[in-house]
Amino acid sequence: MKRSPMKPGNPLARTPFKRTSPMPSTGMLSVQSHQRMAPKGKAGLKTKGPRSTPIRRAARGQDCTLRMAVCNFDPDTTVLCHSNFLADGKGMGLKAPDTAAAFGCSACHDVLDGRRPRPAGLSLAELEDTFYAAVCRTHEILRTMGLLDAAPAAIQPTLEHP
Numbered sequence: 001m002k003r004s005p006m007k008p009g010n011p012l013a014r015t016p017f018k019r020t021s022p023m024p025s026t027g028m029l030s031v032q033s034h035q036r037m038a039p040k041g042k043a044g045l046k047t048k049g050p051r052s053t054p055i056r057r058a059a060r061g062q063d064c065t066l067r068m069a070v071c072n073f074d075p076d077t078t079v080l081c082h083s084n085f086l087a088d089g090k091g092m093g094l095k096a097p098d099t100a101a102a103f104g105c106s107a108c109h110d111v112l113d114g115r116r117p118r119p120a121g122l123s124l125a126e127l128e129d130t131f132y133a134a135v136c137r138t139h140e141i142l143r144t145m146g147l148l149d150a151a152p153a154a155i156q157p158t159l160e161h162p
Contacts, residue, residue: 055098055147056080062141065134066108068127069119077106083131084113099148102134103141 059080064071066081081104084090088100110116111127118127142148 053098055101055142058142058145058147059103062103064105064108065102065137065141066104066112066130067134068108068111068130069122070107070111070116072105072107074105078103079106079109080104081109081112081131083135085128099139100135102131102138104134 056079059078061075062078063075064073064078080098080101082090082098083096083100085096088096090096104112107116111118112131118124122130139148
């Protein structure tokens with residue numbers, strides 16, 4: 001067994017960590033903490049869309065159009081609930097457009113986004129049908145507010161979704 005060169009009773013000397021020779025793995029000299037700079041953010045990879053659009057602001061104070069069994073019927077908690085279906089443009093890191101959304105209270109929004117369990121007796125297909133019916137009601141409200149153009153009958157949303 002090899003003995004340590006430390007003598008018993010001698011405390012370790014407190015010295016700053018300095019490297020005067022290049023690091024073997026990178027070949028770079030170490031940098032003191034006060035000399036370090038924050039890494040630059042990746043510019044141009046993703047542009048952020050508008051946080052608050054007129055359609056999203058229009059949801060404030062509206063009645064919930066989802067009206068599930070868990071609805072709290074409180075207009076103060078109503079927000080624009082975006083679709084979670086790929087067919088509507090939802091994807092990894094992407095939110096569906098505001099036209100694929102419905103007015104919903106906080107309780108209904110939690111069920112729609114999966115933060116709260118679905119009410120008993122409500123299947124996933126029924127939840128989807130409820131959402132698309134609410135989208136139709138929301139579109140009618142938005143048209144009366146002048147925030148959504150009147151679409152021709154051929155492309156108006158229906159209760160059937162592909």
